[in-house]
Amino acid sequence: MQTSLRTARHIVTHPQIYASHPSVLAINWEKLKNARGQTVDYDRIGAPAYLIVDPDSASAQVIRIQAKVRDYAQAKGYDLPPSAA
Numbered sequence: 001m002q003t004s005l006r007t008a009r010h011i012v013t014h015p016q017i018y019a020s021h022p023s024v025l026a027i028n029w030e031k032l033k034n035a036r037g038q039t040v041d042y043d044r045i046g047a048p049a050y051l052i053v054d055p056d057s058a059s060a061q062v063i064r065i066q067a068k069v070r071d072y073a074q075a076k077g078y079d080l081p082p083s084a085a
Helices: 002-013 022-035 055-076
Strands: none
Touching: 002 022
């Protein structure tokens, strides 16, 4: 069973490899959820979706998000290390 869970974890954590087979992703995701004692209600969730953008615009987006996270943390009084987002 451990090998089966290891395979399922690999499939779920590498969607770029298995994106052309959404049912394989769904089956293995459900297998991991069941191993944790959780259930999956497919009627309540939609199809998997991944953000696919131009790498240049993604870099700008990451910079904007990092700045917002730092501003939010500072406003809340959190002391973030320099390496944090």
